[in-house]
Amino acid sequence: MHACPRLRFPREQGGARVAVIGTCPEWQVRGACRGSFALDFFPPPAGERRDEKRRREGRAKTICANCAVAGECLDYALALRDVHGIWGGMSEIERRELMGLST
């Protein structure tokens, strides 16, 4: 059993969605986002200004750009469809656009 870095986030921040399906894929423990900066990958519960969001997502995407499991991560998020936050270097809006869904 290994610790899943994303399960500790509440439902509105994407973690519980993963918990609901009951899996923590092996690749998650190899993600470059493990560590104290993981909060950059999810919006804060109290909301954030547009410029704060842009900076936070930029920091997260920089980490994703050097992640060895970015492909697996993006595939996983696309399969979940409605998961929040940055996964595989893409925001939820970017993933919805990629899937041809309205934003």
Ligand code: SF4
């Ligand atoms: S692609 Fe980004 S969000 Fe996904 S595991 Fe890697 S660093 Fe984390």
